[in-house]
Amino acid sequence: MTTTPDTTAATQTTTLLRFATAGSVDDGKSTLVGRLLHDAKAILADQLEAVTRTSEERGFVGGAFDFALLTDGLRAEREQGITIDVAYRYFATDKRSFILADCPGHVQYTRNMVTGATTADAVVVLIDARTGATEQTRRHLTVVQRLGIRHVIVAINKIDLLDYDQVAYAKVEHEVEELAEEIGLDTAHLIPVSALAGDNVAAASANTPWYSGPSLLELLETLPSKEEDTADLEPFRLDVQSVLRPQGGLAPGLDPEQFRDYRAVTGQVTSGRVHLGDEIDVHPAGVRTTVIGIDTADGPLESAGAPLSVALRLADDIDTARGTVLAAAGTLPQPRKIVRAEVFPFTAQGLHSGDRVLVKAGTTTVKALVRIESKRNLTTSVSEPAEVLAGNDIGVAEVKLASALPLADFREHGRSGGFLIIDPQTGATVAAGIHTPAEEGTA
Amino acid sequence: MSIDHAPLSTNEPLSTLDVLESEAIHIIREVAAEFEKPVLLFSGGKDSVTVLHLAAKAFWPAKIPFGLLHVDTGHNFPEILKFRDETAARYDIELSVAKVQDYIDDGRLRERADGTRNTLQTQPLIDAIADGGYDAVFGGARRDEDKARAKERILSLRDEFGQWDPSNQRPELWNIYNGRHTVGEHVRVFPISNFTELDVWSYIERENIALPHLYYAHEREVFNRDGMWWSTGEFSTPRAGEDVVRKSVRYRTVGDMSCTGAVESDASDIASVLAEVAVTTVTERGATRADDRISAAAMEDRKKDGYF
Numbered sequence: 001m002t003t004t005p006d007t008t009a010a011t012q013t014t015t016l017l018r019f020a021t022a023g024s025v026d027d028g029k030s031t032l033v034g035r036l037l038h039d040a041k042a043i044l045a046d047q048l049e050a051v052t053r054t055s056e057e058r059g060f061v062g063g064a065f066d067f068a069l070l071t072d073g074l075r076a077e078r079e080q081g082i083t084i085d086v087a088y089r090y091f092a093t094d095k096r097s098f099i100l101a102d103c104p105g106h107v108q109y110t111r112n113m114v115t116g117a118t119t120a121d122a123v124v125v126l127i128d129a130r131t132g133a134t135e136q137t138r139r140h141l142t143v144v145q146r147l148g149i150r151h152v153i154v155a156i157n158k159i160d161l162l163d164y165d166q167v168a169y170a171k172v173e174h175e176v177e178e179l180a181e182e183i184g185l186d187t188a189h190l191i192p193v194s195a196l197a198g199d200n201v202a203a204a205s206a207n208t209p210w211y212s213g214p215s216l217l218e219l220l221e222t223l224p225s226k227e228e229d230t231a232d233l234e235p236f237r238l239d240v241q242s243v244l245r246p247q248g249g250l251a252p253g254l255d256p257e258q259f260r261d262y263r264a265v266t267g268q269v270t271s272g273r274v275h276l277g278d279e280i281d282v283h284p285a286g287v288r289t290t291v292i293g294i295d296t297a298d299g300p301l302e303s304a305g306a307p308l309s310v311a312l313r314l315a316d317d318i319d320t321a322r323g324t325v326l327a328a329a330g331t332l333p334q335p336r337k338i339v340r341a342e343v344f345p346f347t348a349q350g351l352h353s354g355d356r357v358l359v360k361a362g363t364t365t366v367k368a369l370v371r372i373e374s375k376r377n378l379t380t381s382v383s384e385p386a387e388v389l390a391g392n393d394i395g396v397a398e399v400k401l402a403s404a405l406p407l408a409d410f411r412e413h414g415r416s417g418g419f420l421i422i423d424p425q426t427g428a429t430v431a432a433g434i435h436t437p438a439e440e441g442t443a
Numbered sequence: 444m445s446i447d448h449a450p451l452s453t454n455e456p457l458s459t460l461d462v463l464e465s466e467a468i469h470i471i472r473e474v475a476a477e478f479e480k481p482v483l484l485f486s487g488g489k490d491s492v493t494v495l496h497l498a499a500k501a502f503w504p505a506k507i508p509f510g511l512l513h514v515d516t517g518h519n520f521p522e523i524l525k526f527r528d529e530t531a532a533r534y535d536i537e538l539s540v541a542k543v544q545d546y547i548d549d550g551r552l553r554e555r556a557d558g559t560r561n562t563l564q565t566q567p568l569i570d571a572i573a574d575g576g577y578d579a580v581f582g583g584a585r586r587d588e589d590k591a592r593a594k595e596r597i598l599s600l601r602d603e604f605g606q607w608d609p610s611n612q613r614p615e616l617w618n619i620y621n622g623r624h625t626v627g628e629h630v631r632v633f634p635i636s637n638f639t640e641l642d643v644w645s646y647i648e649r650e651n652i653a654l655p656h657l658y659y660a661h662e663r664e665v666f667n668r669d670g671m672w673w674s675t676g677e678f679s680t681p682r683a684g685e686d687v688v689r690k691s692v693r694y695r696t697v698g699d700m701s702c703t704g705a706v707e708s709d710a711s712d713i714a715s716v717l718a719e720v721a722v723t724t725v726t727e728r729g730a731t732r733a734d735d736r737i738s739a740a741a742m743e744d745r746k747k748d749g750y751f
Binding site: 014015016085086087088089090092097099111112114115118119225241242244245246248249250251252254259262266267268295296297298305307308309311322346360361362363415418419420422427428429432 | 594
């Protein structure tokens with residue numbers, strides 16, 4: 001047994017795509033996720049056996065399958081037939097590895113969707129073809145649009161119950177396109193699927209000859225990931241985690257002479273790519289220096305792109321404590337003490353004008369004061385003045401920071417404009433915030 | 444590794460393993476920077492060995508700035524304990540051991556009727572965390588292991604009783620982790636949450652990480668119970684009708700001898716183990732852990748109770 005199947009080599013050479021699914025049980029989300037895992041052969045015999053056994057106990061007959069049992073991990077979820085929390089699923093094809101954040105749609109949907117979507121390259125929103133776009137579809141697509149998800153896929157499910165009728169599908173398609181335009185969602189991939197029957201999930205279906213696009217899995221296999229898309233377009237940025245000075249204790253086996261003066265900053269490249277010899281700006285030191293070494297335990301590199309974790313050596317001996325931001329020369333966002341942000345409160349207590357909170361951005365945590373400006377009406381997509389946001393609301397706030405932070409514009413640069421809002425007393429993460437300096441009014 | 448040789452050119456897209464490795468290193472560095480006293484739970488099993496390897500890479504060329512903690516059930520494979528001690532010495536890292544046997548000897552814990560000691564680990568673990576003053580505890584748990592673990596956060600808050608509240612978890616956004624906790628609480632940290640079993644094996648191969656020999660096929664006296672192969676020994680003796688045979692087996696997980704079974708295998712090196720894992724049809728816990736077969740919520744119940 002020395003031959004190695006293709007799947008083995010795969011995880012060492014293929015790329016990773018993280019995606020999230022949103023939709024309610026009624027839309028057939030659990031069935032779609034189950035189907036995707038099943039068709040990608042990610043469900044193993046003992047799991048299948050357990051699900052079949054429980055399906056029979058629940059009255060599913062003739063080998064029919066309650067796919068939701070595969071994804072609902074908690075006792076309370078199985079007992080109530082609901083999904084409480086985001087669950088992570090893993091599968092791979094010979095082209096790619098996938099991490100699926102399975103987000104429940106109806107309970108605390110903002111919290112769950114924001115959690116799943118902030119790390120996702122793509123989001124699949126499910127719609128029941130019979131009902132078309134609903135209030136909830138609008139909410140899901142709004143969150144996805146506000147969070148700037150790169151690839152939005154709308155799976156129009158239960159197409160089998162429309163007898164694969166092209167005209168009926170076209171009607172739903174048109175409805176979704178109108179909604180997307182109204183919300184401001186530029187592009188979305190629309191796919192007619194039947195999770196139950198498997199149409200257009202893993203492979204193109206013969207039942208929908210009028211649909212010429214890819215199956216869901218084919219699309220997921222070919223979408224560029226966030227880093228692939230932007231590593232060489234975005235400016236380099238790194239949030240410093242710590243300063244490495246091995247003089248106190250060198251790893252076993254290394255030569256103390258060689259590392260006598262070693263000093264580097266550690267961090268994961270947040271965006272872009274850094275090359276040896278690049279000039280960078282350092283916040284808050286306010287100085288410019290040069291990268292003279294990009295180190296990893298495997299040896300030095302010529303360049304490093306997001307999301308690689310590296311240690312950088314800099315030409316000048318400057319203050320680069322934890323919380324320092326490094327950015328390609330001339331690209332560091334203007335550090336600001338007052339920022340305008342779109343906020344997504346998660347908890348029942350909501351977020352109020354006058355709340356004293358902590359803001360954690362990158363590797364910095366600062367005290368902050370919140371003033372709510374407006375709340376987005378999720379039915380009309382119009383902003384209305386507000387002082388309070390409840391959990392699951394979306395709104396705009398002015399956040400006054402105890403010290404200036406170089407937050408990027410989230411709409412342009414993604415995650416380096418995102419931050420957590422933390423309750424200093426309980427330590428809980430009560431909201432997500434994204435820096436949106438340019439947007440005014442109802443946009 | 445030196446810092447003097449020519450830099451590598453790296454313009455290709457990062458592989459899945461590169462991305463997973465960078466994520467784990469980021470998490471380990473965040474926790475080391477923000478917590479007072481982290482510790483790494485180390486059993487000598489492949490997952491904790493992988494986390495230790497990642498920790499070494501995260502702080503290179505400095506040594507790992509925290510120690511190791513092992514909860515010894517008293518039923519561990521002798522090969523594993525030897526490997527554990529040698530590995531700690533090789534990394535020049537402090538190792539603390541909490542012993543279930545001590546608790547049984549002085550009556551704080553009672554031996555279970557079925558002889559399994561896996562669930563008995565929880566009390567010594569929570570005590571060791573409190574006594575050591577650890578505020579962050581790294582573990583090698585992965586989300587693909589079990590349905591309850593699929594819901595686990597990367598940083599998971601535990602109260603002073605070590606309990607997990609799955610319905611009230613902090614959302615985790617981007618790569619920004621919130622590890623705030625009050626006195627008495629601690630945080631469990633799972634840097635390889637997003638690795639699958641296959642990823643771990645691929646990574647072990649790529650990085651050439653040393654593992655205990657139990658993971659590779661070897662000849663052993665075993666008997667069959669409930670479809671698993673059990674090693675004959677002090678802690679697992681065959682009952683009437685369970686014949687002892689000599690077989691080539693390997694372990695997919697390495698835990699307490701009283702609840703960890705082996706699988707038949709001829710895979711004696713990493714490449715052949717990888718080939719086996721890639722085409723496996725049964726999960727590693729389903730195949731080799733008796734304690735996870737008890738009920739659909741076996742892992743959830745243990746986790747809520749403070750198990751790791």
